[in-house]
Amino acid sequence: MNMGEPRAAAPAPKTVLEISAFSLWYGEKQALYDVTMSVPEGKVTALIGPSGCGKSTLLRSVNRMNDLIDSVRTAGDICLHGDSIFAPGVDVITLRKRMGMVFQKPNPFPMSIFENVVYPLRIDGERNRQVLAEVCERSLRGAALWDEVKDRLPESGLSLSGGQQQRLCIARAIASEPEVLLLDEPCSALDPLSTNKIESLIQELSGSYSILIVTHNMQQASRVSDFTAFFYLGRLVEYGPTANLFGAPAAAETRDYVRGRFG
Ligand SMILES: Nc1ncnc2c1ncn2[C@@H]1O[C@H](COP(=O)(O)OP(=O)(O)O)[C@@H](O)[C@H]1O
Numbered sequence: 001m002n003m004g005e006p007r008a009a010a011p012a013p014k015t016v017l018e019i020s021a022f023s024l025w026y027g028e029k030q031a032l033y034d035v036t037m038s039v040p041e042g043k044v045t046a047l048i049g050p051s052g053c054g055k056s057t058l059l060r061s062v063n064r065m066n067d068l069i070d071s072v073r074t075a076g077d078i079c080l081h082g083d084s085i086f087a088p089g090v091d092v093i094t095l096r097k098r099m100g101m102v103f104q105k106p107n108p109f110p111m112s113i114f115e116n117v118v119y120p121l122r123i124d125g126e127r128n129r130q131v132l133a134e135v136c137e138r139s140l141r142g143a144a145l146w147d148e149v150k151d152r153l154p155e156s157g158l159s160l161s162g163g164q165q166q167r168l169c170i171a172r173a174i175a176s177e178p179e180v181l182l183l184d185e186p187c188s189a190l191d192p193l194s195t196n197k198i199e200s201l202i203q204e205l206s207g208s209y210s211i212l213i214v215t216h217n218m219q220q221a222s223r224v225s226d227f228t229a230f231f232y233l234g235r236l237v238e239y240g241p242t243a244n245l246f247g248a249p250a251a252a253e254t255r256d257y258v259r260g261r262f263g
């Protein structure tokens with residue numbers, strides 16, 4: 001969004017994710033300290049900060065991907081639409097289905113473009129050709145890739161360019177209509193043109209999706225996000241409407257970082 005746009009003055013949107021006093025340790029090493037923030041629904045929220053400050057750790061906590069690491073211990077809570085993701089009885093597979101995740105490096109599966117997109121439905125056992133075809137088209141349109149691939153759906157997803165592969169991964173992530181889209185530096189392996197495309201796509205998807213995006217690129221955060229959270233050494237230093245955070249940062253660390261003095 002542009003600086004000074006009055007969007008930030010709109011009524012506070014609903015919360016999709018409520019992160020409360022959340023801390024995380026990898027063994028003895030604490031990576032997140034007492035993070036509290038609510039992620040608004042239907043908006044783009046950017047996590048920024050220097051490398052190693054805990055952005056990816058927080059993103060991976062939200063869909064409990066850190067469960068896969070034995071040494072991880074957490075404190076505090078994270079609620080998705082009001083329900084704790086750590087509550088007893090929460091099925092982690094179901095939880096992860098409620099969130100689409102896209103990583104730094106595009107990771108299409110070694111299968112056709114079509115099968116890549118409908119993969120989340122396939123693993124749920126959907127076999128109806130027409131349903132699959134509809135979801136494929138809707139998701140590829142949603143990911144701004146349909147026009148480029150509609151005549152080559154049976155071809156391998158790996159035959160696409162890097163930027164197209166990343167949009168394919170976004171199509172796959174939105175195929176199951178997740179409640180949150182988690183993007184971890186989705187443009188860092190892409191050229192500037194593909195980056196532009198993904199950035200416009202993120203803006204198109206906001207409104208329909210709640211997006212949490214990690215980026216080390218401050219220009220990108222200021223272009224695509226409604227809200228920005230600045231992390232430093234595992235702590236949430238400042239969080240607010242993107243225009244305020246970049247235009248009038250409150251904390252000295254935020255000011256130094258957004259002005260490019262370190263990072
Ligand atoms: N699997 C892991 N095991 C141990 N330490 C980790 C692991 N992943 C990340 N860390 C550490 O946690 C801190 C935060 O890392 P990370 O969340 O990847 O930061 P960012 O995404 O902001 O660059 C860093 O000090 C990093 O070395």
Ligand SMILES: [Mg+2]
Binds near residue numbers: 055056057214
């Ligand atoms: Mg990271």
